[in-house]
Amino acid sequence: MNTLSPVSKKTKKIALSLGAAVVAIAVPAVAGTPIFHSQGWMGDFNGTNLDADCNVTHSATTYYPVNGTNSIYVSANYTGFSHRYHAMVRKTNAYTAQNDEGYYSWAFRLKSTWDFSQQGYTIGQFIADYTGQNPCGEDWMPITMLWLHGNSLRARVKNGSVCNQATIPSNAMQAANTGWVIPTALGGGTPIAVTAGAWHTIQLGVKWSSTNTGYFKLWYDGVKVFEQYNIATTIAEFRPYEFQVGLYANRWYDEHQLVGGQGFRELWVDRIAINNTTTLGGCTSAFQYANPSNSCW
Numbered sequence: 001m002n003t004l005s006p007v008s009k010k011t012k013k014i015a016l017s018l019g020a021a022v023v024a025i026a027v028p029a030v031a032g033t034p035i036f037h038s039q040g041w042m043g044d045f046n047g048t049n050l051d052a053d054c055n056v057t058h059s060a061t062t063y064y065p066v067n068g069t070n071s072i073y074v075s076a077n078y079t080g081f082s083h084r085y086h087a088m089v090r091k092t093n094a095y096t097a098q099n100d101e102g103y104y105s106w107a108f109r110l111k112s113t114w115d116f117s118q119q120g121y122t123i124g125q126f127i128a129d130y131t132g133q134n135p136c137g138e139d140w141m142p143i144t145m146l147w148l149h150g151n152s153l154r155a156r157v158k159n160g161s162v163c164n165q166a167t168i169p170s171n172a173m174q175a176a177n178t179g180w181v182i183p184t185a186l187g188g189g190t191p192i193a194v195t196a197g198a199w200h201t202i203q204l205g206v207k208w209s210s211t212n213t214g215y216f217k218l219w220y221d222g223v224k225v226f227e228q229y230n231i232a233t234t235i236a237e238f239r240p241y242e243f244q245v246g247l248y249a250n251r252w253y254d255e256h257q258l259v260g261g262q263g264f265r266e267l268w269v270d271r272i273a274i275n276n277t278t279t280l281g282g283c284t285s286a287f288q289y290a291n292p293s294n295s296c297w
Helices: 020-026 250-254 286-290
Strands: 036-038 048-050 054-059 071-077 086-095 101-110 120-129 140-149 152-161 164-168 183-185 188-191 199-207 214-220 223-231 241-248 264-276
Touching (some): 054 086, 071 086, 071 241, 101 120, 120 250, 120 264, 199 286, 241 264
Antiparallel strands (some): 048 086, 071 264, 086 241, 183 188, 199 214, 214 223
8 A cells, every 4th residue: 555645736726745755757658548446545545635724634434335444534724825725636547648548536424504695615636746857847737626615516627728728618717606616416506515514425537538528427426416528638738637635725825715604624535546448347338337436336
């Protein structure tokens, strides 16, 4: 098992726990979407993305599903806007080549006292290291992000080139209340109202393409509620991407303020999975093998 690493690198965008072996992921390793399942053990991951005033640790009292034994507890404590607030676990090489396809899933539970003030909190992202690989000074760059704004669930993908980035939706980097607003039903419905004090699951189905041949699909609590086809879902200058889940209170830094009165945020993640579109793993489908609520994995 891998062990956790302390914070050893900070950039203008992100602070990542890195060792020499992890830096080597800038060189593509195994092509294709891997198979990865974690039932809440930190040692399953390649370390943490951890900033000051943040915490990532095990929890043996709150877990998913009900017959589980463990989860990952994360927290962030606002102390000002001089630094970023990552509290996430990281899995490297979540996808490593153009046109990779896979499912990416996790369960999350907000603390029962979570304050749904109108500010953004990222709970999942894909990110790659472009340090020294471009003339515009880009370093660690998140591409696909999922976040809460108030109690609504938002998402975006990024495409274009490293030095000429674009997002879908086009306004998704302007503010936390932008991005795709994930609805309660496929093709419409009211925005999902995420609740605190209960477990929820997110499952993504993505084809990673820098041309208009990609797709992005999202299931919430096992129900497909969103899909976009024939879109560019990644950057042309490809790097192996990490899958990170937990809490990133990015708007504290970006907006230079705390909205509302809750400066200490807590949540749990469990049943984190990556699965390619062809491996059944004893289930009836590749989708179910990545589904956090399914018993066959």
